[in-house]
Amino acid sequence: MVNTPRSKSKPKPKPWAAEQLAASLLTLEGKPMLSRVADSLYWMARYLERAEHTARVVDVNLHQMLDQTPESANRRWELMLSALHVTSLPPHATRDVYTITHALAFDRSSKSSIVSYISAARENARQVREQISSEMWEHINRLYLHVRRTSKDDIWQVEPHEFFQSVKEGSHLFQGITDSTMSHGEGWHFIQVGRFIERAIAVASMLDAYFGTFHESQNGAHLLPFDYLVWVRLLKSCTAFEAYCKVCTATIEPRCIVDFLLLNAEFPHSVRFSANMVQNGLQAIAAATFARNAGPAERLAGRLRAMLDYMHIDEVMAGNIHAYLENIANQCAQIHTAIHDIYIAYPIEVALGQ
Template sequence: MMLARNAESLYWIGRYVERADDMARILDVAIHQLLEDATVDVDRQARLVIQVLGLEAPDPDELMDVWSLTERVAYEKDSVGSIVDLIRSARENARGAREVTSSEMWECLNTTYNGLGDAERRARRLGPHEFLSYVKNRAAMFAGLADATLSHDDGYRYLLLGRSVERVDMTIRMLLSRAGDRVSSPAWVSVLVSAGAHDTFLRTYRGVLDAENIVEFMLVDRLFPRSVFHALRVAEQNMGDLEKRTSRVGAQGEALLLLGRARSSLEFLEPGRLLDDLQDRLLELQDTCREVNEAVTAQYFHVSPYVSWADARVDTEDHVIEESEL
């Protein structure tokens, strides 16, 4: 039986690393677009990126540009939810759960965190892409190490559950950023690029860049790992394995029910109608992510009031994003 604090740490490590990776991807694409298009309203687009990422809105009197956007999303150490803050939080959770993570996973997160300063200095000389590429590459390394060096037991399932729930939320944010655009808008392609899906999409749809196809691929594709449906299915499978309960009447925990309903709602969507009420559907799925997080926390991480962990104060600080971001 895994301690609740270790299970919670693994769950949040999965979420923090995935969020840092996805934020780096989204910011990288946004910066490229801002620098390429001289006609765009930089302040408006920068605020939209911050809104999409769920970060605190900047001061209305502050004029945002590419550099202040990068500062807010990537570099700020004292800003809750920045990329640096997310990696720090993942590292601190790994530090407190060394007995249930591999030494390679810890070394990866620790080295990643310690290398952020050098990556930032290079980025300030050469451009933000240097820092964002560093984060993306290190997140990919961590995912590979977790898969290869961690026993695929309950600890691994908590890590995958956290990663999958976060991936659903972040993919939804990518789609929401374009949900109000015209079907013919070329901006839809940014969703594919942000998710690292552009090449796979072109091979799947034979190069036809159509908004309906893009939404279909990112929302309900069964095989692409960053699609909402695929991430929901992975989360549901790991949640089911964690429950380990049999019941003749099919009674299930709330989190598993929520995941199953969300997956079913996408599985039986009528083809060709995905753009109808897209924003409402995405917001509903985002609410489901929040409810799943609350259900998982209540079911697995909350201990009896009379039990007190010595490091409870650290855990509270590490998980401050839970209330403000989800």
């Protein structure tokens, strides 16, 4: 019960805080969003981002096979697989470019293939089909039908690049359609948060994998010719090569690469940029929902952002870069959990204000 003095002229106050909150929400422009819907939008964006990322990484690696380097094919694939955190893989003995491409692109039984990511994204979209625009749904459905129809043998004969290109383009187009056909309200912000939290984790993990081997192989600043290709591959895997060259010229230097991929404020695939977007999204969501308990998520997102905003590259390079990157991944995981606890699966007692 609400223990406020009642004036006789006013109607009796409703018994619960939840009721009052609900009543106040009715006057707002946007309707509150179902928790399940928010969850699906968030995961739809994450899966699509993951599909795009995987497609780009596999494409870049396939492409570089053409440049003969002393770097062993095995080493290259291992690096790629550890950067992608792939869980189910073909057995070591049978690992070659053919089986790995199949596992990462078309294996429906694997949870970490492009076709599975797109199916998952589309399944999430299907569950909120009336919440997203028809254009968004039709596009993601078409992308899904396209990847389901394509098989490894089809693309191998012709041009594998085209397939990966179509996945990347499909994802880009979806983002464009989303931005121009869906209201930039709460649901749109959940999509943004999902996309950028996924991106922050993916880029951090990419950096971690490449710098792990960097520290093993050498400690100097001199690069061997084949190392050049490795770093270019890293940049291209994050669609960052051209943007990097504009900032740091074509001089490939690990310190600059970390600076760019981690701390650049303007490049949309840098970890810092992604963390900014996550924080902005969470603030907008908190404002839209009047979340009384949004604190934890906002605090975590703000902390991550501040850490990236005010860190200097020399500090990163001087310290343990692996621990630093792992810390970023952990903070992203904490933000994810906080979102889930606050907006998706909150206890009913909290909602009823008891």
